[in-house]
Amino acid sequence: MKYVIKGRNLEITDSMREAVEKKLGKLDRFFNPNTAVYVTMSVQKDTQKVEVTIPVKGRTIRAEQASSDMYVSIDLVEEVIERQLKKYKGQLTQKSQSGENFSRAYMELPVPEEEEQSEIRIAKVKKFAYKPMDPDEACLQMELLGHNFYVFTNSETERTNVVYKRNDGSYGLIEPEDR
Secondary structure, eight states: OOEEEEEEESOOOOHHHHHHHHGGGGGGGGTTTTEEEEEEEEEEEEEEEEEEEEETTTEEEEEEEESSSSHHHHHHHHHHHHHHHHEEEEEEHTTTTOTTBBBBHHHHHHOOOHHHHOOOOOEEEEEEEOOOOOHHHHHHHHHHHHHHHHHEEEEEEEEEEEEETTTTTTEEEOOOOOO
């Protein structure tokens, strides 16, 4: 795997880089050698956070973990990624999707029965009427409902957008790309 390691409010030391490559190196058996792994390490007050993003065909495998120790965060994020990979492998096998980012040895392993059975189940469907609004109004509506995201039609672009509450308390906006 190819590692792209960045620091936010933090200088990446050689020991941090080695810890990331050693711990996430355990995932080498799952991927082809040219698969990119993006790692962002950050510090905010007493929280040390590691974010890992691995783009694979048709999906992005992503995890973030935070603790008071950067090396503990690295350990935790590796465990989350490995769980996601096992779940994703079951989905790849079920849907006969392309696993081109994954190593042949990994794809040939049998899928554990509990992973094979894990299909997505929609427990509830909500329907509601809505009016076009701007992103600020959508944030206000989201707060009033007590949700952490809100889907709306943007009155300026007339396209479906999503606003969401970020971990740092700010808001994010997701807009579709033009194709």
